[in-house]
Amino acid sequence: MLKIKNLHASIDDKAILKGINLEVKPGEVHAIMGPNGSGKSTLASVIAGKDEFEVTKGSILFENEDIQELDPEERAHKGIFLSFQYPIEIPGVTVTNFIKTAINETRKAQGLEEMPANEMLKKIREKSDFLEINRKFLSRSLNEGFSGGEKKRNEIFQMAMLEPKLAILDETDSGLDIDALRVVANGVNKLKSKDNAVIVITHYQRLLEYIVPDFVHVLHNGKIVKSGTKELAHELESKGYDWIKEEVTA
Amino acid sequence: MELKEKLVASFMAFEDQVDVDAPVHDIRTEAIKKFEVEGFPTKKLEAWKYTSLNPVLKFDYSVFPKTEPKLQYGDIKQYFLHDIDTYKIVFVDGKYSSYLSQTTHDGIDVCLMSSALTKPKYRIIIENYFNKAAKNEGLSALNTAFSYEGAYIHIPKNKLVDKPIQILHLATGTETGLMLQPRNLIIVDENSHLEVIERHQSLTENPVLTNSVTEIFANKRAIVDYYKVQNDRQSASLIDNTYISQKRESHVSVHTFAFGGKLTRNNLNFYQNGERINSTLKGVTIIGDKQHVDHNTLVHHQQPNCESHQDYKSIVGDSATGVFNGKIIVDKIAQKTNAFQANNNLIVSDKATMNTKPQLEIFADDVKCSHGCTIGQLDESAMFYLRSRGIPEKEARALLMFAFSNDILSSVKIPEVKQRITKLIAEKLNVKLGFDL
Numbered sequence: 001m002l003k004i005k006n007l008h009a010s011i012d013d014k015a016i017l018k019g020i021n022l023e024v025k026p027g028e029v030h031a032i033m034g035p036n037g038s039g040k041s042t043l044a045s046v047i048a049g050k051d052e053f054e055v056t057k058g059s060i061l062f063e064n065e066d067i068q069e070l071d072p073e074e075r076a077h078k079g080i081f082l083s084f085q086y087p088i089e090i091p092g093v094t095v096t097n098f099i100k101t102a103i104n105e106t107r108k109a110q111g112l113e114e115m116p117a118n119e120m121l122k123k124i125r126e127k128s129d130f131l132e133i134n135r136k137f138l139s140r141s142l143n144e145g146f147s148g149g150e151k152k153r154n155e156i157f158q159m160a161m162l163e164p165k166l167a168i169l170d171e172t173d174s175g176l177d178i179d180a181l182r183v184v185a186n187g188v189n190k191l192k193s194k195d196n197a198v199i200v201i202t203h204y205q206r207l208l209e210y211i212v213p214d215f216v217h218v219l220h221n222g223k224i225v226k227s228g229t230k231e232l233a234h235e236l237e238s239k240g241y242d243w244i245k246e247e248v249t250a
Numbered sequence: 251m252e253l254k255e256k257l258v259a260s261f262m263a264f265e266d267q268v269d270v271d272a273p274v275h276d277i278r279t280e281a282i283k284k285f286e287v288e289g290f291p292t293k294k295l296e297a298w299k300y301t302s303l304n305p306v307l308k309f310d311y312s313v314f315p316k317t318e319p320k321l322q323y324g325d326i327k328q329y330f331l332h333d334i335d336t337y338k339i340v341f342v343d344g345k346y347s348s349y350l351s352q353t354t355h356d357g358i359d360v361c362l363m364s365s366a367l368t369k370p371k372y373r374i375i376i377e378n379y380f381n382k383a384a385k386n387e388g389l390s391a392l393n394t395a396f397s398y399e400g401a402y403i404h405i406p407k408n409k410l411v412d413k414p415i416q417i418l419h420l421a422t423g424t425e426t427g428l429m430l431q432p433r434n435l436i437i438v439d440e441n442s443h444l445e446v447i448e449r450h451q452s453l454t455e456n457p458v459l460t461n462s463v464t465e466i467f468a469n470k471r472a473i474v475d476y477y478k479v480q481n482d483r484q485s486a487s488l489i490d491n492t493y494i495s496q497k498r499e500s501h502v503s504v505h506t507f508a509f510g511g512k513l514t515r516n517n518l519n520f521y522q523n524g525e526r527i528n529s530t531l532k533g534v535t536i537i538g539d540k541q542h543v544d545h546n547t548l549v550h551h552q553q554p555n556c557e558s559h560q561d562y563k564s565i566v567g568d569s570a571t572g573v574f575n576g577k578i579i580v581d582k583i584a585q586k587t588n589a590f591q592a593n594n595n596l597i598v599s600d601k602a603t604m605n606t607k608p609q610l611e612i613f614a615d616d617v618k619c620s621h622g623c624t625i626g627q628l629d630e631s632a633m634f635y636l637r638s639r640g641i642p643e644k645e646a647r648a649l650l651m652f653a654f655s656n657d658i659l660s661s662v663k664i665p666e667v668k669q670r671i672t673k674l675i676a677e678k679l680n681v682k683l684g685f686d687l
């Protein structure tokens with residue numbers, strides 16, 4: 001599904017990613033861990049198409065198509081979804097209107113008719129109930145005045161509505177208490193199928209108790225320096241990141 | 251002949267049409283003298299620093315249109331709010347159109363300035379109110395000199411006016427150029443409540459210049475909600491001089507929706523003459539091409555324990571220019587004043603210009619005054635957020651601009667006005683979104 005080869009990216013001529021290789025197949029869950037500043041969020045943004053970052057070398061293939069020249073919305077239309085670490089507040093646009101617009105623009109790009117209003121409403125109800133989101137919340141302005149946990153839950157709600165092929169969760173666990181974490185993780189797990197894939201970006205192993213990864217990668221200084229299974233996450237949790245750094249420099 | 255000379259010269263012709271023995275005529279005579287001395291304001295004046303009238307003064311305007319055009323309701327229906335019942339006062343090329351209007355004398359007076367200025371039964375009111383709030387200076391003086399026609403509204407005490415009043419000034423294409431000077435007088439007595447929607451609309455590509463004066467008197471505990479819809483053709487220009495005099499515990503709000511016209515200047519003046527007064531000034535400006543919109547506001551706090559709230563937002567594109575000049579004066583006696591002013595602007599093109607200038611003159615020491623202004627571009631991180639959800643760049647941009655401007659509408663009390671303006675904003679911004687506006 002996603003093939004990243006020797007990816008280099010920089011911002012304002014400062015290299016952040018320095019040769020990333022990663023392959024994600026349908027049905028898989030990958031965790032990307034690493035210390036602050038290792039390039040985790042940059043990787044997520046580059047896959048989603050944020051033009052602040054310049055890809056200087058390497059390639060990103062999504063379903064065997066090079067997506068580097070695609071706008072963020074075109075990548076979304078192909079089924080890539082990024083759950084933001086810091087969701088943006090948009091006063092004046094309600095959650096419902098936002099998600100309706102996003103869904104219908106995506107359908108338009110895919111050559112489909114707009115989703116009928118009753119179907120949309122049914123879907124909104126179903127997904128919000130499942131994520132234990134209060135209906136009142138849906139008529140509020142997008143992320144405006146939301147608590148950290150509400151923002152993250154809202155991200156997962158959008159993901160549930162958009163049903164992406166590849167979901168990238170950037171630090172979705174930060175700012176969540178344990179109950180919210182469980183709800184969010186349940187949401188992600190429920191959406192998992194053999195046809196879609198999830199990349200979980202996290203600093204801590206905590207979220208991986210609930211969303212169990214097939215593979216764990218450690219990012220350090222713009223490179224994946226170690227890959228393994230979920231046991232690697234436990235090891236990182238108990239030992240911290242220093243041993244990885246030492247291993248790399250050794 | 252320059253426009254100033256032409257106007258001064260035509261004052262004699264004007265005197266042939268009006269009763270020169272009426273007391274009002276002394277006011278007109280004073281005013282034309284003042285205009286003769288001052289002339290049109292130039293950029294040398296501080297209050298006109300960012301707005302030059304030269305581009306609109308160069309045309310040869312007819313000041314007394316001769317023909318009486320016939321308009322059908324169907325031709326102009328779109329300029330009315332027509333899905334609710336309203337009173338209507340309609341002028342075509344400065345002349346009252348009884349055919350298009352719906353006025354009343356049933357308990358309230360919703361009628362014409364020309365009657366009010368001439369009929370004996372209005373004499374006392376005219377003596378007490380006419381030109382009492384307007385300043386005898388510059389363009390207001392010019393309007394006063396030629397004051398004859400416009401809307402006259404008097405709501406006696408304890409009346410809740412059952413439907414809004416629409417004042418519509420239309421200009422047709424029968425003259426090569428047309429200058430209009432409507433004069434409106436609105437008096438709302440104790441405990442009464444009035445809603446007004448005012449609109450100036452040109453129906454021609456010929457140049458039209460309107461220099462309007464509106465005086466509003468809100469007496470004790472009166473509530474007045476006034477909506478100015480400025481969505482005119484780019485051949486038309488408007489100088490709107492509005493003076494609001496408030497008595498104690500009155501609430502007056504003015505919303506100005508400035509979307510159209512070649513040049514628009516709004517001189518909006520609030521005078522608080524009593525305690526516990528509330529004044530609200532809100533504006534949405536969305537302009538492009540070479541349009542120019544200048545909001546010049548004044549709130550004069552002259553008594554203690556009053557409030558004023560100002561919130562103006564602009565989206566300026568293409569080669570358009572926006573101006574906001576907001577002056578707040580708090581007199582020494584006006585303790586415990588709460589005065590707020592916000593002016594936020596989005597510049598959406600490299601050639602667009604926005605000038606914003608807050609002016610606070612505070613002479614009292616126990617007051618809360620705040621002001622803030624911003625000029626910026628659309629937030630790139632918000633754009634990325636929307637686009638990453640599949641909303642294309644153009645739609646994302648439009649959606650963000652729509653959200654930015656639309657929150658001013660929260661204080662609009664007539665749902666149909668809110669809907670209409672929301673639709674206009676969406677049209678202006680070319681928002682075609684997958685949800686009902």
